[in-house]
Amino acid sequence: MTLTAEAPPTRAARPARRPSSRRRSLREAGAGYAFLTPWLLGFLLLTAGPMAASLYLAFTDYNLFAPPQWVGLENFTRLFSDPNYTQAWKVTALYVVVGTPVKLLASLLVAMLLNNAFRGKGFYRSAFYLPSLVGASVSIAIVWKAMFIDGGVVDRGQQLLGFSAGGWVGDPNRTVPMLILLTVWQFGAPMVIFLAGLKQVPTELYEAAAVDGAGPVRKFFRITLPMLSPVLFFNLLLETIHAFQIFNSAFIISNGTGGPARSTLFYTFYLYIRGFQDFQMGYASAMAWVLVLVVGAISLVLFQTQNRWVHYSGESK
Amino acid sequence: MSTSTSTQPAGPVATARSTVSDEHSARLRRTARNRRGAREIVFHVVTLLIVAVILYPAVWMVVSAFKPSNQIVGNVGIIPTDASFDNFTKALQGIGGVSFWTFFKNSLILAVLSVVGIVISCSVSAYAFARIEFPGRKIFFSLMIGTLLLPFHVVIIPQYIVFNNLGLVNTFIPLLIGKFLAAEAFFVFLMVQFMRNLPRELDEAARIDGAGHVRIFTAIMLPLMKPALVTSSIFAFIWSWNDFFGPLLYLKNPDLYSMPIALRLFVDQTTTSDYGAQMAMAVLALVPVLLFFLVFQRYLVEGVATQGLKG
Numbered sequence: 001m002t003l004t005a006e007a008p009p010t011r012a013a014r015p016a017r018r019p020s021s022r023r024r025s026l027r028e029a030g031a032g033y034a035f036l037t038p039w040l041l042g043f044l045l046l047t048a049g050p051m052a053a054s055l056y057l058a059f060t061d062y063n064l065f066a067p068p069q070w071v072g073l074e075n076f077t078r079l080f081s082d083p084n085y086t087q088a089w090k091v092t093a094l095y096v097v098v099g100t101p102v103k104l105l106a107s108l109l110v111a112m113l114l115n116n117a118f119r120g121k122g123f124y125r126s127a128f129y130l131p132s133l134v135g136a137s138v139s140i141a142i143v144w145k146a147m148f149i150d151g152g153v154v155d156r157g158q159q160l161l162g163f164s165a166g167g168w169v170g171d172p173n174r175t176v177p178m179l180i181l182l183t184v185w186q187f188g189a190p191m192v193i194f195l196a197g198l199k200q201v202p203t204e205l206y207e208a209a210a211v212d213g214a215g216p217v218r219k220f221f222r223i224t225l226p227m228l229s230p231v232l233f234f235n236l237l238l239e240t241i242h243a244f245q246i247f248n249s250a251f252i253i254s255n256g257t258g259g260p261a262r263s264t265l266f267y268t269f270y271l272y273i274r275g276f277q278d279f280q281m282g283y284a285s286a287m288a289w290v291l292v293l294v295v296g297a298i299s300l301v302l303f304q305t306q307n308r309w310v311h312y313s314g315e316s317k
Numbered sequence: 318m319s320t321s322t323s324t325q326p327a328g329p330v331a332t333a334r335s336t337v338s339d340e341h342s343a344r345l346r347r348t349a350r351n352r353r354g355a356r357e358i359v360f361h362v363v364t365l366l367i368v369a370v371i372l373y374p375a376v377w378m379v380v381s382a383f384k385p386s387n388q389i390v391g392n393v394g395i396i397p398t399d400a401s402f403d404n405f406t407k408a409l410q411g412i413g414g415v416s417f418w419t420f421f422k423n424s425l426i427l428a429v430l431s432v433v434g435i436v437i438s439c440s441v442s443a444y445a446f447a448r449i450e451f452p453g454r455k456i457f458f459s460l461m462i463g464t465l466l467l468p469f470h471v472v473i474i475p476q477y478i479v480f481n482n483l484g485l486v487n488t489f490i491p492l493l494i495g496k497f498l499a500a501e502a503f504f505v506f507l508m509v510q511f512m513r514n515l516p517r518e519l520d521e522a523a524r525i526d527g528a529g530h531v532r533i534f535t536a537i538m539l540p541l542m543k544p545a546l547v548t549s550s551i552f553a554f555i556w557s558w559n560d561f562f563g564p565l566l567y568l569k570n571p572d573l574y575s576m577p578i579a580l581r582l583f584v585d586q587t588t589t590s591d592y593g594a595q596m597a598m599a600v601l602a603l604v605p606v607l608l609f610f611l612v613f614q615r616y617l618v619e620g621v622a623t624q625g626l627k628g
Binding site: 025028029031032033034035036037038039040041042043045046047049050051053054057064110113114116118119120122124125126127128129130131132133134136137138139140142143144146147149151152153155156157185189192193195196237238241244245247248251252255268271275276281284285288289291292295299 | 357360361363364367368371372374375377378381389390391392393437438439441442444445446449450451452454457460461464466467468469470471472473474475476477478479481494495497498499500505529530534555559561562566577578580581584585592595596599600602603606607610614615617618621622623
């Protein structure tokens with residue numbers, strides 16, 4: 001209706017073009033939303049809706065059976081006086097802050113080792129990638145437990161080297177290091193990404209640096225690292241976010257308890273216990289939202305600081 | 318590679334000099350080749366050592382599955398002395414009256430339906446992001462990337478409440494619905510990246526011939542997207558197969574258990590000293606993953622590599 005009303009003047013200026021192009025863009029929009037329907041539905045029903053719901057639940061007391069009771073900020077104030085919650089942050093922070101850099105360093109070093117013209121690289125790359133594929137499985141958690149238990153293979157190895165200290169599984173001081181080793185073991189995925197990044201560094205840069213008499217250390221800090229910084233940024237962001245969510249291995253190795261001495265009570269593990277064993281859905285929702293805010297803040301800081309250390313070369317968008 | 322061309326003598330006058338320099342450069346080349354050979358050997362020795370350390374836990378797991386239970390913990394060696402299939406027969410007996418093959422079948426159903434759901438829903442949605450201009454596309458794309466970074470724990474509690482109220486706990490539906498609604502942004506992102514690299518002239522030519530989006534998508538895009546679809550399918554299968562958290566929340570009835578939670582139950586129920594059967598069951602739970610890895614390793618590694626680059 002409105003279309004026809006304003007049609008005459010435009011038709012006079014540009015005969016018949018405007019309505020048809022507008023109709024076409026309308027049709028394009030229709031097609032766009034039609035094709036986007038699966039994702040749009042999923043986003044509304046499985047992400048946005050539940051996020052809003054858990055934000056509401058975070059301010060309530062809800063146990064699945066009685067209707068939710070509004071309690072204001074009580075869940076959040078309780079969080080900070082809950083010793084288990086503090087403990088969950090402590091082990092999770094240790095795991096993220098130590099595990100992620102060590103894993104990235106290992107993956108970068110091995111990627112640089114493999115970035116050469118020798119044969120057999122494809123085989124090595126695949127072999128190193130395998131742990132990333134199976135590392136989060138229950139099977140590997142069981143194997144890890146059997147290897148690090150008192151008198152296990154790792155203990156035997158330590159005895160041979162003369163510094164046996166018993167099992168890692170039962171020692172609260174060494175459960176997090178044991179799980180850090182498990183994540184470092186899965187360095188293959190970031191390594192593959194580093195390797196793809198290294199391949200894109202133009203060899204002329206190294207040749208020019210060699211002519212200028214630069215040694216390997218200078219080449220690394222002046223060429224490799226800056227050229228690799230976008231990939232490093234990507235790996236750092238994803239691995240950090242991922243590390244916050246450790247669950248499977250801690251759950252299996254501690255038999256679902258978070259022990260010994262709460263040393264494997266990681267953040268999402270404690271969230272699971274509160275939400276799905278104690279059915280304190282409001283409390284668990286508050287925990288989930290604090291996690292989202294913390295992870296969001298870290299992502300934001302990484303994105304904000306990226307123009308200080310991430311170097312995007314001219315040709316890549 | 319092209320060393321011979323650089324030392325070609327220029328003419329008869331230069332012959333005497335050039336034989337000398339030829340000999341000299343040949344020697345240089347030989348030492349360079351030797352040095353390169355030596356470096357290559359060092360490279361292989363170092364890398365193979367790392368490979369040995371990295372693959373040791375996996376090899377140890379497989380070998381242990383063939384050992385008697387009392388010879389597993391603390392047995393560093395990877396050559397079994399008296400290998401047998403006893404552990405596997407015990408693992409295949411199942412748990413609490415439920416057959417091993419029931420768990421296997423459940424995992425297979427979940428994994429296959431996940432692949433179907435992800436291939437359909439993510440490719441269709443990715444087409445909208447990559448090839449259609451419509452208002453709101455940029456915002457939705459940013460939101461999609463945002464869900465890639467979002468800890469999923471913030472949605473599981475309301476999701477559980479809703480599925481519980483609908484009586485869908487103890488069915489496969491909560492585990493599969495997200496796969497059919499493109500909720501796994503990783504795959505949407507991977508397919509968008511792939512489609513953006515396909516030449517636009519293809520769809521423009523088809524448009525001039527009067528093809529609509531449905532035709533362009535099914536007749537042009539889908540066939541060209543095969544590598545991305547294969548990569549996505551393999552990842553979708555393996556991730557579904559290894560998924561522990563979802564089945565832990567939603568599958569309470571042992572008849573519906575998938576392999577990972579059956580494995581956990583098995584470990585809980587067997588006496589802690591029966592490591593042999595546990596290892597056998599752990600190996601059996603990984604067999605499909607290892608098969609996929611052996612057959613499709615290139616697709617997997619390439620998929621990971623491209624995912625990280627064009628961001």
